[in-house]
Amino acid sequence: MSATAPLRPRKAQIDRTATALFRAQGFAATSMRELATALGLEAGSLYSHIKSKEEILHRVCFALADSFFAGFAAATQEAAPVAAQLRQAIVAHVRVLTDDSAASAVFLHEWRHLSEPARSEFLALRDRYEGAFRELIARGVAAGELHTPDPAFAALTLLASLNWLPSWYRPEGKLSPDDIAHRLAEQLLSGLVSVTGGNRGVA
Amino acid sequence: MSATAPLRPRKAQIDRTATALFRAQGFAATSMRELATALGLEAGSLYSHIKSKEEILHRVCFALADSFFAGFAAATQEAAPVAAQLRQAIVAHVRVLTDDSAASAVFLHEWRHLSEPARSEFLALRDRYEGAFRELIARGVAAGELHTPDPAFAALTLLASLNWLPSWYRPEGKLSPDDIAHRLAEQLLSGLVSVTGGNRGVA
DNA sequence: ATCGGTTGCTAACAGGTGTTAGCCGGCCTA
DNA sequence: TAGGCCGGCTAACACCTGTTAGCAACCGAT
DSSP, X not given: OOOOOOOOHHHHHHHHHHHHHHHXXXXXXXXXXXXXXXXXXXXGGGGXXXXXXXXXXXXXXXXXXXXXXXXXXXXXXXXOOHHHHHHHHHHHHHHHHHHTHHHHHHHHHSGGGOOTTHHHHHHHHHHHHHHHHHXXXXXXXXXTSBOOSOHHHHHHHHHHHHHTHHHHOOTTSSSOHHHHHHHHHHHHHHOSBOOOTTOTTOO | XXXXXXXXXXXXXXXXXHHHHHHHHOSTTOOHHHHHHHHTXXXXXXXXXXSOHHHHHHHHHHHHHHHHHHHHHHHHSSOXXXXXXXXXXXXXXXXXXXXXXXXXXXXXXXXXXXXXXXXXXXXXXXXXXXXXXXXXXXXXXXXXXXXXXXXXXXXXXXXXHHXXXXXXXXXXXXXXXXXXXXXHHHHHHHXXXXXXXXXXXXX
């Protein structure tokens, strides 16, 4: 995904305000008139800056995909043990989610309002990103650092437990994003059960 | 939440078809004309059976809430060790998700289209259900069976990793719901990291 | 044969939607 | 001073939305 030119201030503001409304109400339930009102404009004025309602959604979703991939690449480029790379990948993912939780929520839940071919492209990107987690986990299993019977399953549930963050993360909460990231990594990698010699492996 | 009378066949069919469409496209993006067409009717005909579009959503969301609570109650009514109760609660939750993944997806993502007061009631129910998991985990920590610095946080991420199931679970997949439930319970309770003496607690 | 209930169709209602085109005012530059 | 550009308003367009009311057909009971 190529980088895009920085958005002009009004266009960036339209994107931010639209993202907040799409997150709060859903793409389909948010009207252009409502968006315009939130910006102190009339709906017709929006089209001096954007091509269509769907263009906003497209930009938000693909920009977040860019961020996720960039974070993952940065987290896994060093030849560290796989478990350490996985921790870094978790941290990077959480950082993206918490940096812009509105856009993350839109990315996670509103993509289906994209039309073809963008929708298929988006799903292919998402598959590729999940596949990168899958591979990482599979390498960890092969290296004896991780254990799971099914890396694909583990990757999806791991991502699922991270992707909840936009729903309840608050910047003013007592945990910083990095605290959250490390806590999540610890919980997901080590599990909840306390290890007292012998209860591992109990059916 | 009280049980309701069994729905008449056409009404039940409307609920099922609507749920499938709400899940695929979202509540707001699904029109009554589209629903009627899927049922072989005209939109006006729907109102012989239902009061409103939102009534369908209300019924689906609250019925699933009933199912979740019932499952949790059944899972935790015996005086078993807390970790075992948590496993049972996970299994019960997964059972509900996989029994009706369309309704589950609607429950998880479309509730915000409920109007007041139903919306607040729904959120209160959801809080109460999450609170039940929180309490269970807190009791497990107190009993030394579980470890987490934050039971609330652990409960949310645990539920998050379960709630992904409607997005990718397929009845024809090679894993049965119970297989999935036990695998998830194992993964979430035991973590992904392989335990070789000494790596537990590594920062 | 008649009546009541159920169900579906049709047409309409009242309102909302995304988007376009023409116009206007302000600002900047030559 | 004039012209060009930008951005916003307005009104309209073409279409869609959820829902209602009246009507008709069918079925079962009396």
